[in-house]
Amino acid sequence: MKIIFVSLDTLRANRLGSYGYNKPTSPYMDEIAREGVLFEKAYAADIPTEVAHTGIFTGKVGLTTGIVSHGSGLTELPKTVPWLPSMMRSAGFTTGAVDNLYQLKEWFARGYRYYMNSVGGKRWIDGRTVNDLAMPWIEQHKEESFFLFLHYWDTHTPYLPPKNYIDLFYDQTRDPYDPDHKSMETAYNHLAYPFFKHHHYDMIGPVTDAEYYNALYDAEIRYLDDRLQELDHHLKALNIYDDTMLVLFGDHGESLTEHGIYWDHCGLYEPTVHVPVIMRWPGRMPAGKRVSGMVQQVDLLPTLLEAVRSERPEGIELSALGDPPGLDGRSLWPAIHGQAEGTNERLYLSECAWQAARGIRTDRYKFIRTYDAGLFERAPRELYDLLSDPEELNNVAEQMPTLADQFERELDEWVAAKLNGRIDPMKDQLTRAGLPFRRRIEHILSEVGLSWDSWRDDPRRERFDQAHKLHRS
Numbered sequence: 001m002k003i004i005f006v007s008l009d010t011l012r013a014n015r016l017g018s019y020g021y022n023k024p025t026s027p028y029m030d031e032i033a034r035e036g037v038l039f040e041k042a043y044a045a046d047i048p049t050e051v052a053h054t055g056i057f058t059g060k061v062g063l064t065t066g067i068v069s070h071g072s073g074l075t076e077l078p079k080t081v082p083w084l085p086s087m088m089r090s091a092g093f094t095t096g097a098v099d100n101l102y103q104l105k106e107w108f109a110r111g112y113r114y115y116m117n118s119v120g121g122k123r124w125i126d127g128r129t130v131n132d133l134a135m136p137w138i139e140q141h142k143e144e145s146f147f148l149f150l151h152y153w154d155t156h157t158p159y160l161p162p163k164n165y166i167d168l169f170y171d172q173t174r175d176p177y178d179p180d181h182k183s184m185e186t187a188y189n190h191l192a193y194p195f196f197k198h199h200h201y202d203m204i205g206p207v208t209d210a211e212y213y214n215a216l217y218d219a220e221i222r223y224l225d226d227r228l229q230e231l232d233h234h235l236k237a238l239n240i241y242d243d244t245m246l247v248l249f250g251d252h253g254e255s256l257t258e259h260g261i262y263w264d265h266c267g268l269y270e271p272t273v274h275v276p277v278i279m280r281w282p283g284r285m286p287a288g289k290r291v292s293g294m295v296q297q298v299d300l301l302p303t304l305l306e307a308v309r310s311e312r313p314e315g316i317e318l319s320a321l322g323d324p325p326g327l328d329g330r331s332l333w334p335a336i337h338g339q340a341e342g343t344n345e346r347l348y349l350s351e352c353a354w355q356a357a358r359g360i361r362t363d364r365y366k367f368i369r370t371y372d373a374g375l376f377e378r379a380p381r382e383l384y385d386l387l388s389d390p391e392e393l394n395n396v397a398e399q400m401p402t403l404a405d406q407f408e409r410e411l412d413e414w415v416a417a418k419l420n421g422r423i424d425p426m427k428d429q430l431t432r433a434g435l436p437f438r439r440r441i442e443h444i445l446s447e448v449g450l451s452w453d454s455w456r457d458d459p460r461r462e463r464f465d466q467a468h469k470l471h472r473s
Helices: 027-035 049-058 084-091 127-140 194-202 210-237 297-311 401-419 425-432 436-447 452-457 461-471
Strands: 001-009 037-043 094-099 114-117 147-153 244-249 262-265 277-280 289-296 346-350 356-362 364-372 382-383
Touching: 001 297, 027 114, 027 127, 027 210, 027 244, 027 277, 049 084, 049 297, 084 094, 084 147, 084 297, 094 127, 094 297, 114 127, 114 244, 127 147, 127 210, 147 210, 194 262, 194 461, 210 244, 262 289, 277 297, 289 297, 289 346, 297 346, 346 425, 356 401, 356 425, 364 401, 382 401, 436 452
Parallel strands: 001 147, 001 244, 037 289, 094 114, 094 147
Antiparallel strands: 037 277, 244 277, 346 356, 356 364, 364 382
């Protein structure tokens, strides 16, 4: 048995054809979905990258593990917490990863016999780099039962796809640098501009048309799609396609200007928390199955463990693969076989990087409670009726205070039950160190002689660029 576990970093669900998008971003991923199972309403309970992947590999949400912040120096995952790659290795799987999260936190390298760091190259972490490391490894270990984690970053900023991919998605009669375009002004004059100056803007040039950035994102998806096709063809050439369980998932999505978020992944809105999850295992999973109910990323761990126990691969010690205690995730197999619609009727959401907020997502409503808005203007409470307002444009918390109060009480009760007397790690982060990413902005501003308060009063691109220029001279 082979398991290839694929993180598609920063890939939002509704930018794929199989999730309803009308541009040709994902023909091969759509083909994988037709051969396997697609989860229509899959969600990241914790965002962004660090907390999302911690939840995926533990099967536990951030309030259970204590890891709720991204980029914080205060967090540590105890080695006693069961970790999926470690469990696989203990059971007898050959474990490998093409990844770089070890540079973020040490626990992301736990359990791998082979850890291949993917950092490098002109495009930061290119999908071809991932394949160039992964494909020889797969060939070398094709006779073994293996667990291989692949982490593709192509849809993460900076968006630097090859030009021939851009031509598929951007109107060639338009000039992305035309000064008559004004759609980039709000992005250039946002409080987050100093943080994004290099990766978002300097590396791409003085773009004036926001649609060009969105086209770059689409082009990156198509480039990624081609790399996945290349990988899959390799499995077929090695005659291990039928024996391979392939799992594709987004760790979080991306906001493409929605809610005043410019090509980044914060906010508990649908563009960032609704992620693709597609699974294929020939002969063991139905082809073309679409699961309509809500599921979450932490459901992946118990699903994989159940798959191995069911398959009973030769030489694998199944006793090492029992479900760990305290899991928040639930097996997806009942939903895959049509015995359930999903795994949850409501999901709890959390973030602590650019902003600190928690939320509840039901089939109809989204409730968000913001504790620190950071660089953004946010109401303390937001309530959206997703049936009538799927883009979350109309906050009805004040018009429906009774319902908002009910959701807030439920959220508080859920948090208290999860903590069971422990310190709230989000409040601890905010009290001891503040928002992790706001601290980075303050550091960048201080280097060029600007204070946080002065920048907040006058966040103009020209003002920061002039201060930066003077500092460098």
